[in-house]
Every structure is written in C-alpha cells, then in structure tokens.
Amino acid sequence: MQPNRKTLRLPSLALQCKVKIMESNWAAENLQTIRTLMERSAVYRRALAPLMLFAGTLGVAAAIIGLWFHLDSMRAFGTLWLGTAVVVVAGALLITRRQAFKDQEPFWSPPTRRVAQALLPPLIAGMCLGVVFTGADLAGGFTMLLALLWVLFYGCGLHAAGFFAPRGVKLLGWSFIACACVLLLAAALRNSDLNLKAHWLMGFFFGGLHLAYGAYLYLTGTGKHAT
C-alpha cells in the first residue's frame, strides 16, 4: 500500500521543529553547564597559605602583646586589635599584589573581586562595632563580648568567601561561627563572664586557627596555585 504523501509531510515537519527546539534547549543547558564549571574553576587560591600564616603570626603576636602588657581595658583592647586588623589587611593586600605580579596576572582578577566582595560586609560591620565599643570605652567585661562578636562576624565573612575559595575556607568559617555561638550561649546561660581573657580567645581564633589552616595549606600545597 502506498503511503499518503500529504499525511506524511505534516508529521515530518512537526518532528523537525521538535528536534530544533530540543537542540536549542540542549545547547542552552550545555552553555549553562560550561558557565557553572568555569565559575567553579576560577576559585580564589592566590597566596592563600602565606596569607593565613601572615594573619596567624600577627594574631599570636597581638595576643602576646595584650597579655604581656595587660591591655585589658576596652580602649586598649580595641585599639590593639583594630590596629592589628588594619596591619593584617594592608599586609594581605601587599602579599596578594606581589603574588599577582609574580604570576603576571591582574591583581583585581574576578576571583579576587568575588572574595573581596564576600568578605567586606562582615569585616566592615565588625570594624564599625569595634570602633563603637572602643570609642565608648565600656567596662572591661565587654572585651569578651566584642571578641566573640568579632569571631562571629569574621566567621560569616569566611563562610561567604568560601563559595569562591577552596572548600576548607568555608569549613574554617563554620568553625568560627559555631565556636562563637557556643561561647555566647554559654555566657548567656551562666549569666556571667566566661572567666577567659579576651586576648586568649583572640589569639586562639585569629592566631592559632589561621596558623593551623595556613600550615595545612602549605603542607598539602593546595594554597600555592594562583588563579
């Protein structure tokens, strides 16, 4: 039996249209996958190990200075740690710039920009809080509260930056947040001071944890590749 040519033509045309739409959908999905993979590839790895080691060393040094000279008043505590933060940020920028120059890459690369954008809001909020506490020269007991709030803000910043950096950064952020929350809750439940020197706390988090993560990156070599 001869097939009816008229009835065959219409389904064939419809099929062609369907194939074209499928091709288009497939191409769009592929482009999206490529974009996602490219974004995932361009994570921030520039000088991460030296940055962590630098921040950790300064953190430990600041804690030792604070404990040695008994800088326990809010004004002295705030000034010491805000000053340390400014030096760390300036040093971090210099280290990053040096690494970019060495690798013949632009300093303000897309991964650097994304990490900076993620870190900035909590860092600025923390610094602002520090200036307010220090300026008001609150009682010495508030240094612990300020230290815990700084740990919390910094953890949030690290966690946000972790979306554009190796997985460990996000974990580090989580550990800052979790520890700060536990200590804040413990202080609230006991309704008293934690009997801890704020300098010890700052030294442990901003010195010890940075040094530990920096050493891990350095030994595993994961913080050395530039992007």
Next chain:
Amino acid sequence: MNPEPYLQLNRVIHEKGRLAIMSMLAASPELSFIELRDALAMTDGNLTTHIRALQQEGYVAVAKSFQNRRPLTTCSLTTSGRKAFAEYINLLERIVQQNRPK
C-alpha cells in the same frame, strides 16, 4: 532553519567529560590533575583517558614537575585549544539564537 551549527560542533570537545575539562581549564591558567579530578568527580583512569585525547588533538598541554618532593601534573589549554573552545561556544550560542522566538 539552518542545520549547520549542530553538525559543525567539534566532536572531540563535544563529549561530556572532555567538555567539562575544557571548561575548567578555560577559566584558569592551569589546574593540577588532582584539582580537576576532585572538581569533576572523575576517576584517575577516566580523567587520564580524556586528557590524553585532548592532548593528542593539541588542545591541552600537560606539564610534570615536583612540589614538596611529590610529583605534580598540571594541565593547561593551548592556544589552539582555547580557539577550539571559543568556536564551540560560539556554535552553541548560534544554535540557541536560531531557535529563539522573535
């Protein structure tokens, strides 16, 4: 409708695994074998096969060195690899554009 763009797609890059490798390398100057393997959740053997295929086409350059006394294999896109990848993307964009309702 023009059927050409789909037929022009580079068959070497078109394979899913190789396309993923090319996409990752296109966004970084170089990536280590381990970084690629972990990011793409591929087995060592699978990744080696795909990289070899791309290397044979001249799209990927592989460098072997040592870091902390451990062997380090790094991959990067060659100039022709970058060009082929850009052409592949352009073709995909053309396919999408062609079928976009006007």
